[in-house]
Amino acid sequence: MQNEIVIAGFGGQGVLFAGQVLAYAAMDSDKEVTWIPSYGPEMRGGTANCTVIIADEEIGSPLVRNPQAVIAMNLPSLDKYEPLIVEDGTLIVNKSLVNRSIARKDLQSVLIPANEMAESLGDKRLTNIIMVGALLAQQPVLPIDAVENALRDHLPERHKKLLPLNYQALRAGEEFVKKELMGENI
Amino acid sequence: MQNEIVIAGFGGQGVLFAGQVLAYAAMDSDKEVTWIPSYGPEMRGGTANCTVIIADEEIGSPLVRNPQAVIAMNLPSLDKYEPLIVEDGTLIVNKSLVNRSIARKDLQSVLIPANEMAESLGDKRLTNIIMVGALLAQQPVLPIDAVENALRDHLPERHKKLLPLNYQALRAGEEFVKKELMGENI
Amino acid sequence: MGSNPTVEMVYKRPDTFTEVSTHYCPGCTHGVAHRLVAEVLEEMKLQDVTIGVASVGCSVFAYNYFDCDFVEAAHGRAPAMATGIKRVLPDRVVFTYQGDGDLASIGMAEIVHAAARGENISVIFINNANYGMTGGQMAPTTLPGQKTTSSPGGRDIEQTGFPIRTAEMLATLEGAGYIVRRSLHDPKNIRKAKKSIRLAFETQVRGLGFSMVELLSTCPTNWGINPVESLHWIEERMIPYFPIEDFKVSASVSQIRV
Amino acid sequence: MGSNPTVEMVYKRPDTFTEVSTHYCPGCTHGVAHRLVAEVLEEMKLQDVTIGVASVGCSVFAYNYFDCDFVEAAHGRAPAMATGIKRVLPDRVVFTYQGDGDLASIGMAEIVHAAARGENISVIFINNANYGMTGGQMAPTTLPGQKTTSSPGGRDIEQTGFPIRTAEMLATLEGAGYIVRRSLHDPKNIRKAKKSIRLAFETQVRGLGFSMVELLSTCPTNWGINPVESLHWIEERMIPYFPIEDFKVSASVSQIRV
Amino acid sequence: MPVKGWIEVDDRYCKGCDLCVYACPQDVISLDMDRLTPKGYHPAYLISEGCTGCAICAIVCPEAALTVYREVPVKRRKTPA
Amino acid sequence: MPVKGWIEVDDRYCKGCDLCVYACPQDVISLDMDRLTPKGYHPAYLISEGCTGCAICAIVCPEAALTVYREVPVKRRKTPA
Amino acid sequence: MTKELLKGNEAIAEAAVRAGLEAYFGYPITPQTELLEWLSKRMPDLGRTFLQAESELAAINMVYGAACTGARVMTSSSSPGVSLMMEGISYIAGTEVPVVLVDVMRGGPGLGNIAPSQGDYNQIVHGGGHGDFRPIVLAPASIQESIDLTVEAFDLADKYRAVVVVLVDGSIGQMMEPAELPPMQPLERRDPEWAVNGALGRDRRILSSIYIDPEEEEDINVRLLKRWNEIEANELRYREYFMENAELVVIGFGTAGRVALSAVRAAREEGIPVGLLRPITVSPFPYARIKELTNLACGMLVVEMNSGQMLHDVLTAVGSKIPVEFYGRMGGVVPFPDEILDEIKRLCYEPVAPSENPRTSWIDRLEHAKN
Amino acid sequence: MTKELLKGNEAIAEAAVRAGLEAYFGYPITPQTELLEWLSKRMPDLGRTFLQAESELAAINMVYGAACTGARVMTSSSSPGVSLMMEGISYIAGTEVPVVLVDVMRGGPGLGNIAPSQGDYNQIVHGGGHGDFRPIVLAPASIQESIDLTVEAFDLADKYRAVVVVLVDGSIGQMMEPAELPPMQPLERRDPEWAVNGALGRDRRILSSIYIDPEEEEDINVRLLKRWNEIEANELRYREYFMENAELVVIGFGTAGRVALSAVRAAREEGIPVGLLRPITVSPFPYARIKELTNLACGMLVVEMNSGQMLHDVLTAVGSKIPVEFYGRMGGVVPFPDEILDEIKRLCYEPVAPSENPRTSWIDRLEHAKN
């Protein structure tokens, strides 16, 4: 059994770190895991993607053509990955930077105003963690407290003071989706 | 039918040129021919050898382990090549620089005081040509006038004036051997 | 006394530039150096006879921006490649555009010998005190104590010696016709820099030998400061070690009036 | 007033030399340079702590003649190889012995950077104005107009530029502690040369940075003149272009008394 | 009365690096925080009157994104007294 | 009376290059045309009296083939007057 | 034993440190640079030698010198930089001193790009450098394997006085996986009987690659060859997956190998009898095992991130016994598992003529797929 | 048509001049130096470009630049110098500009010696330089062939925008044979549609080896591969001797090939049914013909002046169909005909097991012979 998650956005959105948090959590839960930044033509700036694969057995390819879940932090990422997700896969979209609805009907998708939520929590940099929380609510690839521990153990020193906020962000993302699923976010 | 001739001595004795004269003569007589200087450990000075192969058909190896004829211009060369000559092969030795007789009895060999003869002709540098003349007398691999023409056509410009002397040297070497064979050089 | 005004265009993007947006980081003065070269090519009407030689560094894509023939050299070998071109096409104008890692580190032998031969080419040498493209490692031009990704504790002169003053060193070679250092940190210096680039190309066009303009340039991204602060950094940190001077102006070059 | 005399040995072959006859051509002053280095190693008692780095050139077999540890480098890379050795064995004495093709042509980048780093090694640099081992081709040190096997019409400065004054060029680098040029063409100069080689090793032993002694040396074989005439050729042809001077003697090195 | 000038900023090239803003002697250039270029930068723009068309901004611009214009008064021929 | 000295030439090393001959201030060294070294060179040798043991020959010898000796007068201790 | 999440380049660097690396000389190049950067901090902190060389040419010759002292030394680079090291590598091999080289391959030829590739296989395994010598080449496919093989590389280099190459592609350099680092080995100053480190109280030593007498040079060549035979006999490593009753065998190394694993696993789930052979040492190469497999399987598929460089070696081993097909991506493209799965299926359904050159048919398919 | 007695290095140089060589850049190295020296006189006399570069690294990059202008260019070196050209060769291949390189091989690895060798076969044919590309490699065995193939090298380089290597060993460089030089071709300024020579009256052109997008780089690789298939189809050259009803086939190129000819001739005189295949292009390699021969002959003997580099290619062609044996001399040793004759006889009398690695048994025999 293998989970493949792509997190995509542009530089500065904490895309790579979000993926690493999942990877740490998976490792601490004794899973096999790979994290790999994806290569694009541009050598710097522009888009930033990473692929995280979580599995019970030895992982083969660290990259997949059709991931099971995608976190799209902006419009270009949505446009690029929506068509690639496996059938009935999961798609978490940062509504704040996306002005369109999701075309595919088979997907389990959520549009979440992550930027606004982050700002209301008091720090724009929390957007990525909110999205992770949302993912885990939509598709529980890992127990959420494993991710909390990962944050605790691996948040860069200089951001340690932000730990409580990160917990909140994670839960906020989770809550949002739960409500969504219960049809409460109207 | 193939003739293999090794000319050996030390640098400055005109060993390489003597070989080239034979090669030119062979070429002008429409024979196949190869000339190759032999590699030794030392990068400069010391001994100088070359191998000339004259044949009617395409020549394979430009080097042979056991040559049919050897011109030994000095003692080290004699010591090195006497044992290597094919059975009943030809050996021309520059008596002026060799203080021993020839060990092998099967060889058609000549000891010729080339330095003295050259000096008596008035130019030490003729030693090599005298030896060539002797070789051709002993083993007529090429008509002697072919060699004369080769000298005429290929003697370096600055030595052209020495052409007549070179002819004499060639004949002198030839004469010496002829007499030797008739047992006259006593 | 009135006057009915007419409009004049004081500055416009040179035609020798393609309509391509550069890949350089915002505020990186590689762009200024490009612009100056483009302006000089335009002023001297050399566009059709010029062959540029891009090097390996952030300027690796330089050939996308200049509207003239271009080749892309191996890391450090631009002067050798330029030599090959110039020798078979002596009537063409050939210039290399190289960073300090490319020219002063891996390419040291090639630049010294091009200068020593008096190779009739022009070299635009961007000194930004680090390796930009690969993420800000130490370059031969990195200042003492300067932190880079390969000198995390700051450049230790005990271990790695002092920065190389390339222009000064090459100026000792007979073959050099014109070798100067300029800076891109303010308008005045940028004007001086352009004049020198012009002189470098004039030197070549007149067959007066090797010419090189070393340009102090910013790398905001790897220096970790913003573009404006970067200009100050050049002024306060780099210029004291890398003086803005003429190191070699051969007699015949000094005759040139532009 | 009488005196019953006793015998004193004024000069003997140094013990730091092996009992091997060199492969050098008769009268080639490579041999003199070797002897001077051997004498200095003996005087300074460095034989057991010294590692020599031979280069590719006529001195390729140098390791056969010095009775100390030796390695043989790739053509031009002796300074890099010496750097590798010195960095892991800082308490050993490491010297390279390089010709002008090796050091000033193919090895230019390595020597410049070793000097720039202030690499604590000593370099014996033999300038004989040509490539000896390969049969007398043009070197970066070949004089204008000098005929060589690869400049049969004489070195054409229009095509190949002027000879490189390596010592002068390297002296511009901060890391250089001691850089001088000496000559081997007469007893007086040979004595001076030995003193400088001594100073170069003293510089290293005291950890005062990069040291190099450029030695004007003969190549009778390829110059096509006899050994004695070759000495005159150095004096009359080479020295005017390659002056015998001190180009860099750092403050601390100038303190050394030998 | 000072010469009147103005600039045009080409959004295809401007990267909002701030160098022209900093260099402008009249302090009449600023980055437009309400606009994004196709590449996602806040482009420079002329905030007010006062540009003299000195083109200093263009001289420092790494992207050759600026065009600078200026009004030139046409001199009238003096009439004899 | 000048100091008396002499040289020894090691035939294993001498290549008959003539440099010592040329350098000797007393002109007392020459190449021995009647002898050949194992390597086939005419070695240097001391032709006559007059060597002062100045060792200049050794300084110029590329082969370190020379050993130089000199007689030194032993100074007698002065007896008090 | 605690695992950490480690990036390939950094894991290799730290593994080398713990294996007793005494001196590192290198030059920056993507996608290898993090390795150099890691050591630029680590080595000085430990009082060991780190030096950024002026070029790869200088780096390999610095490593050459340092190796001559008997120290544990390493350099690293990526494809174009490695090409610049060829003369030096030949000298090192000819001098018989131990050196570890890490090559993090990128797309080529020429400047190419910085994406992952396996285009240096030939240069490293067969051709690079003049003269007759063979480096030991280790090709890890995961971060843990990269760590383990890096440590081993130093032991092999010492044991055989040889050049040992750790050959990975950019994706392994950039990827993160949980892995365990070895314990820190104490640095002991080595003084092997050949080391050049000052002739104090012993006869002097010389290290060189010149043997001006051809017969002597030939003796060295013979010695190197016999040593190589030993290496082939003792140091061969490979790993097999799903090989039981496999009728089709996929062969791939490094990243191509692990991508193939995904495909093979998927195929097995669909009941296709396919197995995977992943060479871990690509030099020595598992010729014998592949020959063996030709008796069990009825076809082979070689997968590489190049135009079929290892393919040549597989063909040598297989001879014409069973058909061999090839699938490769080039220039920095990493294949997805589904591409290989498609190939596996194709081979199960459409039979292939053993005679034709596998490369030709592949190129047609690839072109067709690309347009 | 008059023949002259010509030395290999000089013959190649003069042939290049007459083929329209416009620029030569090189660096001295034995046993190739006469080639450079010849051109140092000839080229300036003709008003063409000769430049002694500061190194082989500079030489190959000067040639690279000159080639970009569409000019006919050449460089030459010997083994260690050629190793220094690997990065440049990869760039040239990736940029698809025509360059001719002459490699006069010497004994190695490392500094080795200056005696004749074939130790660069792998480096030139298989491995040298990073990334996927293949040079055309011509291996003459006589002075006349050296001349003819040098002229052809320029045409092939132009035709395929490829690197063409003339691969000879030191003995061919030093040997003299009667040969005929081609007529002097008039120099015409080439302006191929890709040449970079100033954008006068046309759109600008760019020549580079960067393709930062892997998919794009892959397209280039595909283009190079398809061009290579053409080359394999059109440019294969080899020569056979005494092949009629040969039961044993000897295979060797260059000097090894002509030494083998002497042995084969001698064997035939003794009535032994042996033939010789001498590849003239070693890249492309006559795989198909060798495969064919496995149907006629019952054994093969590969002869090289290295440790069996071409052997690898022969084995790929032969598969396991018939036994292949190897005889090589290394490090600068040139075999004498009698050594090969002995091998031929041995093979006729004692049968060999096809399975075992030919190299192992050879090494034992060689060692035994040497002591």
Ligand SMILES: Cc1ncc(C[n+]2csc(CCOP(=O)(O)OP(=O)(O)O)c2C)c(N)n1
């Ligand atoms: C042979 C080789 N070595 C290393 C590299 C990696 N590389 C690319 S750019 C670069 C340094 C560029 O720095 P610099 O020349 O200072 O230019 P900048 O990027 O600072 O403008 C390096 C080391 C390479 N491409 N090729």
Ligand SMILES: Cc1ncc(C[n+]2csc(CCOP(=O)(O)OP(=O)(O)O)c2C)c(N)n1
């Ligand atoms: C890479 C490489 N290129 C070229 C050569 C050939 N080579 C050997 S020695 C030499 C030049 C030596 O000249 P120099 O350094 O001046 O020393 P000298 O012989 O004059 O003492 C050359 C080019 C080589 N061995 N290796």
Ligand code: SF4
């Ligand atoms: S990395 Fe530095 S040098 Fe390169 S473009 Fe960015 S700012 Fe300019």
Ligand code: SF4
């Ligand atoms: S060739 Fe010249 S440098 Fe070399 S040993 Fe002979 S004289 Fe000396």
Ligand code: SF4
């Ligand atoms: S300097 Fe140029 S790029 Fe920078 S903000 Fe101004 S206009 Fe834009």
Ligand code: SF4
């Ligand atoms: S200098 Fe030395 S080598 Fe030369 S002749 Fe005198 S003793 Fe012999």
